[in-house]
Amino acid sequence: MIRYIRWCGYFCAALVVALLCNVARVQIWESAAYGANPANKRPAIARYAEPRGDVLVDGKPVTGSRDSGQLLRHERTYANGPLYAPVTGFSSQTYGTSFVERAEDPLLSGTDPGLSAFPLWYDLARGRPAGGNVATTIRAALQSAAYTGLAGKRGAVAALEPATGRILALVSSPSYDPAVLSGTGTRVKAAWERLNADPAKPMLNRALRETYPPGSTFKIVTAAAALEAGVVTDVDAPTETPDPYPLPGTSTLLPNAGTGCVDASMAEAVQWSCNTVMAKIGVQVGLEGMVRAAQRLGFNDDTLRVPSWVSRSNFDTDMSPDQLALSAIGQFNTKATPLQMAMVAAAVANGGELKSPHLVDRTTQDDGDLVRNADQHTLGRAMSPGTAMRMQELMVKVVRDGTGRNAAIPGATVGGKTGTAQHGVGNAGTPYAWFISWAKADGAPFPAVAVAVVVEDAAANRRDISGNSAAAPIARAVMEAALRKP
Amino acid sequence: MTALTAKVAEPAPPPPRGDRAAKRRGVELALLTGAVLISVLGHLHVGYASTGRLPEGSSHYAAGLFGAALLAHLAVRFGAPHADPLVLPIAFLLNGLGLVLIRRLDLTTPHHLTAGEQLRWSALGVVLFVLVVGLLRDHRVLQRYAYLSVAVALVLMLVPVFFPAVNGAHIWIRLAGLSFQPGEFAKILLAVFFASYLAANRTALALGGRRLFWKLKLLPGRVLGPILTIWLLSVGVLILERDLGTSLLFFGLFVIMLFTATGRIGWIAIGLLLAAVGAYAVATFEPHVHGRVDDWMNPFASIDRGEGPGQLAQSLFAFGAGGLLGAGLGHGQSFLIGFAAKSDFILATAGEELGLVGLAAILLLYGLLVDRGFRAGLALRDPFGRLLATGLASILALQVFVIAGGVTGLIPLTGMAMPFLAQGGSSVVTNWIIVALLIRLGDCARRPQAAAREVAE
Numbered sequence: 001m002i003r004y005i006r007w008c009g010y011f012c013a014a015l016v017v018a019l020l021c022n023v024a025r026v027q028i029w030e031s032a033a034y035g036a037n038p039a040n041k042r043p044a045i046a047r048y049a050e051p052r053g054d055v056l057v058d059g060k061p062v063t064g065s066r067d068s069g070q071l072l073r074h075e076r077t078y079a080n081g082p083l084y085a086p087v088t089g090f091s092s093q094t095y096g097t098s099f100v101e102r103a104e105d106p107l108l109s110g111t112d113p114g115l116s117a118f119p120l121w122y123d124l125a126r127g128r129p130a131g132g133n134v135a136t137t138i139r140a141a142l143q144s145a146a147y148t149g150l151a152g153k154r155g156a157v158a159a160l161e162p163a164t165g166r167i168l169a170l171v172s173s174p175s176y177d178p179a180v181l182s183g184t185g186t187r188v189k190a191a192w193e194r195l196n197a198d199p200a201k202p203m204l205n206r207a208l209r210e211t212y213p214p215g216s217t218f219k220i221v222t223a224a225a226a227l228e229a230g231v232v233t234d235v236d237a238p239t240e241t242p243d244p245y246p247l248p249g250t251s252t253l254l255p256n257a258g259t260g261c262v263d264a265s266m267a268e269a270v271q272w273s274c275n276t277v278m279a280k281i282g283v284q285v286g287l288e289g290m291v292r293a294a295q296r297l298g299f300n301d302d303t304l305r306v307p308s309w310v311s312r313s314n315f316d317t318d319m320s321p322d323q324l325a326l327s328a329i330g331q332f333n334t335k336a337t338p339l340q341m342a343m344v345a346a347a348v349a350n351g352g353e354l355k356s357p358h359l360v361d362r363t364t365q366d367d368g369d370l371v372r373n374a375d376q377h378t379l380g381r382a383m384s385p386g387t388a389m390r391m392q393e394l395m396v397k398v399v400r401d402g403t404g405r406n407a408a409i410p411g412a413t414v415g416g417k418t419g420t421a422q423h424g425v426g427n428a429g430t431p432y433a434w435f436i437s438w439a440k441a442d443g444a445p446f447p448a449v450a451v452a453v454v455v456e457d458a459a460a461n462r463r464d465i466s467g468n469s470a471a472a473p474i475a476r477a478v479m480e481a482a483l484r485k486p
Numbered sequence: 487m488t489a490l491t492a493k494v495a496e497p498a499p500p501p502p503r504g505d506r507a508a509k510r511r512g513v514e515l516a517l518l519t520g521a522v523l524i525s526v527l528g529h530l531h532v533g534y535a536s537t538g539r540l541p542e543g544s545s546h547y548a549a550g551l552f553g554a555a556l557l558a559h560l561a562v563r564f565g566a567p568h569a570d571p572l573v574l575p576i577a578f579l580l581n582g583l584g585l586v587l588i589r590r591l592d593l594t595t596p597h598h599l600t601a602g603e604q605l606r607w608s609a610l611g612v613v614l615f616v617l618v619v620g621l622l623r624d625h626r627v628l629q630r631y632a633y634l635s636v637a638v639a640l641v642l643m644l645v646p647v648f649f650p651a652v653n654g655a656h657i658w659i660r661l662a663g664l665s666f667q668p669g670e671f672a673k674i675l676l677a678v679f680f681a682s683y684l685a686a687n688r689t690a691l692a693l694g695g696r697r698l699f700w701k702l703k704l705l706p707g708r709v710l711g712p713i714l715t716i717w718l719l720s721v722g723v724l725i726l727e728r729d730l731g732t733s734l735l736f737f738g739l740f741v742i743m744l745f746t747a748t749g750r751i752g753w754i755a756i757g758l759l760l761a762a763v764g765a766y767a768v769a770t771f772e773p774h775v776h777g778r779v780d781d782w783m784n785p786f787a788s789i790d791r792g793e794g795p796g797q798l799a800q801s802l803f804a805f806g807a808g809g810l811l812g813a814g815l816g817h818g819q820s821f822l823i824g825f826a827a828k829s830d831f832i833l834a835t836a837g838e839e840l841g842l843v844g845l846a847a848i849l850l851l852y853g854l855l856v857d858r859g860f861r862a863g864l865a866l867r868d869p870f871g872r873l874l875a876t877g878l879a880s881i882l883a884l885q886v887f888v889i890a891g892g893v894t895g896l897i898p899l900t901g902m903a904m905p906f907l908a909q910g911g912s913s914v915v916t917n918w919i920i921v922a923l924l925i926r927l928g929d930c931a932r933r934p935q936a937a938a939r940e941v942a943e
Contacts, residue, residue, distance in 0.1 A: 009860040012883035016853040022896040026805045027842040034806030039789040
């Protein structure tokens with residue numbers, strides 16, 4: 001019997017070994033796969049166990065955290081949610097994250113290795129450091145001025161510091177409060193469905209993600225291209241352009257909105273927004289020159305991150321001369337985000353050098369220690385300094401004595417360009433009123449700000465002048481806020 | 487003749503030091519102290535991890551545990567002085583760990599606190615341990631009650647059929663607010679019956695029967711009858727009570743003891759064949775069991791169906807989250823498993839919070855306890871004692887394998903209590919009685935005079 005008891009003992013030992021092997025398989029081999037299973041709530045529980053780090057504007061948090069006492073413990077709160085929604089995005093336990101909340105999620109949620117001097121320690125202890133803070137480049141005064149200026153109308157504002165690329169304001173209107181998406185449950189679901197079904201598209205970030213035909217504001221690109229290509233050497237020389245201008249190779253006649261464009265110089269054409277002159281100049285520059293000029297300003301680039309991705313602004317690379325003529329005045333297939341047009345104004349204001357636009361100034365640990373500074377770099381030279389200086393003069397004239405007089409600010413040099421983009425079949429859609437501009441305080445070494453404003457509902461006035469009436473005052477309010485020292 | 491007489495008359499020399507079995511009661515006390523210390527520290531850690539303060543009444547708790555351990559130790563010291571010194575500390579450590587894990591899970595279910603109840607049942611278990619060790623001076627007495635044992639066991643197993651099902655299984659009796667699992671007690675009684683019956687009939691079983699062909703022999707009906715009866719009963723219990731675990735345990739116990747008694751591999755083959763036929767039939771026709779097998783084959787199917795993770799998937803997630811070192815006591819999320827987290831799935835909490843290291847330690851503790859049972863069986867001289875020790879050790883081993891294998895996805899899940907760890911009064915009390923019997927068997931096995939008497943007989 002001794003022998004058989006031993007065999008039973010070996011059998012039981014084999015059972016224990018089988019258990020140990022299986023447990024090792026589950027806990028070591030399968031561990032990562034189980035952790036990554038979307039039905040496993042542990043990552044979410046760990047993620048919301050501690051308050052999320054904050055997004056800062058002017059050093060003050062515009063976000064917060066609320067202990068809900070639920071399984072997913074901390075929910076996001078927003079101070080002034082609609083105002084900063086295009087910057088922060090939302091952080092939802094149900095629908096994930098967007099914009100800065102998404103781009104800086106590892107830092108805000110505490111998984112960024114930069115948050116700990118000893119990342120290995122947190123691996124061993126299975127904890128995670130407190131979420132870090134993200135200081136944005138946004139200035140509250142500019143943001144409020146832009147948001148108030150839009151006053152619920154559909155539109156967007158993007159403002160940049162030309163010398164650095166810092167995004168000073170980023171507004172989309174109408175907006176929404178991201179706080180309604182923070183938690184879980186039926187109310188969050190209902191809010192999500194309501195926001196998505198809203199025809200006004202409040203969750204659309206029009207400043208970064210919507211592209212509009214830039215209309216006459218694109219004439220700045222065309223003028224710069226002409227100067228760079230040497231097509232125009234004297235901005236005040238007559239261009240021998242008829243009014244209306246027959247589009248090359250067609251019998252279509254391109255008219256002007258105003259008068260006095262017959263045989264106007266390029267300076268006058270920018271000042272009074274002559275379609276005929278700029279279309280003709282665009283054709284003279286040629287497809288290759290126009291494409292190069294537009295791309296150096298950021299068109300056709302779908303890799304731009306601020307750090308959220310920005311929609312690609314388009315300038316077609318394969319067009320017939322008549323299409324090129326229309327594209328040169330910001331029509332046909334030419335499309336731009338408000339940020340793109342702010343970059344155009346910023347490049348002119350910054351002597352031709354285009355800085356990379358960015359929204360995050362610095363990231364810090366919970367206690368304020370620096371994690372990373374903004375990666376400030378140049379996107380390249382969009383135009384020569386000489387061209388930029390001439391373009392500055394042209395833009396100043398628009399504001400001083402042209403179509404953009406509503407943007408003038410006493411005590412500052414302001415350059416601008418109006419635009420009204422017609423779109424839709426037979427121009428049936430709502431025209432977009434544009435204004436792009438930059439401002440430099442008298443005596444200041446650098447321009448303080450470059451702004452692009454687009455307003456969608458300038459329905460009453462279909463002429464270029466609507467850019468001046470609907471969009472320029474908003475741009476002026478933003479520029480005034482920028483010129484006031486913080 | 488004279489030489490022989492002279493030899494006998496000669497005083498026996500004292501046995502050499504290595505041969506004399508040491509009592510090692512001091513070792514037991516030291517290990518017991520360690521086991522209680524680990525339990526108390528675990529208790530403090532769980533409280534501190536959840537509230538940031540040490541739990542109230544900790545000193546009473548510690549004093550109570552030390553008192554119980556001391557009482558059990560004294561019972562062994564005076565009632566079974568030669569018993570194996572490892573058995574009692576392992577039982578205390580496992581019971582203490584179970585209390586820690588249940589208390590930890592209580593923190594996530596504030597409306598359903600069970601640690602206190604478990605503590606009272608454990609105390610009752612220790613009292614019964616002391617009584618068994620104190621009153622049962624010789625295990626061979628049990629042999630006399632073999633048929634009474636099996637009668638009581640069958641009654642206990644059948645009674646729950648007349649009580650309402652709890653969570654789909656008819657294995658509980660609810661009386662006066664107490665719920666009670668009689669099948670737990672039945673397993674000791676069955677082990678006693680098997681050991682007694684097989685010890686009495688093992689010659690017939692090993693040698694008797696008509697030869698069919700080669701080595702295979704048909705057994706005489708007189709001996710075969712009870713075996714078939716037991717098999718049919720175990721399947722019957724399963725069907726009536728929907729308790730796959732218990733029937734598997736009884737059947738496995740029977741096959742192991744039959745093999746130990748007769749040494750015939752054929753028994754194992756027949757046993758496995760019968761078990762396979764029974765299990766296949768039940769898994770096919772019983773939806774409750776069928777679902778368990780489906781879960782085992784594909785634990786994440788319910789996720790794919792959009793119904794969220796089931797218990798087994800949640801259990802696997804918990805083990806996976808533990809990894810090598812565990813999340814730390816009080817830092818896991820094993821409560822996601824749901825209502826059975828404290829009972830059937832207690833091991834998942836151990837796996838998540840103590841990690842592979844802690845879980846392996848627990849499994850090895852069980853292995854060590856089973857090993858001590860087999861050692862007692864090897865050292866005993868009487869067939870009944872050998873079979874009983876083998877049976878009790880096998881009960882522990884099978885139970886640990888069935889439940890641990892179930893919650894880790896090695897075999898289909900069957901509802902069963904992890905000995906000492908899981909919440910459940912009947913289980914804890916039963917296991918303390920098993921440990922008391924192992925202590926008694928170990929004491930007989932290691933007692934020097936027992937060996938001497940055996941040789942004289």
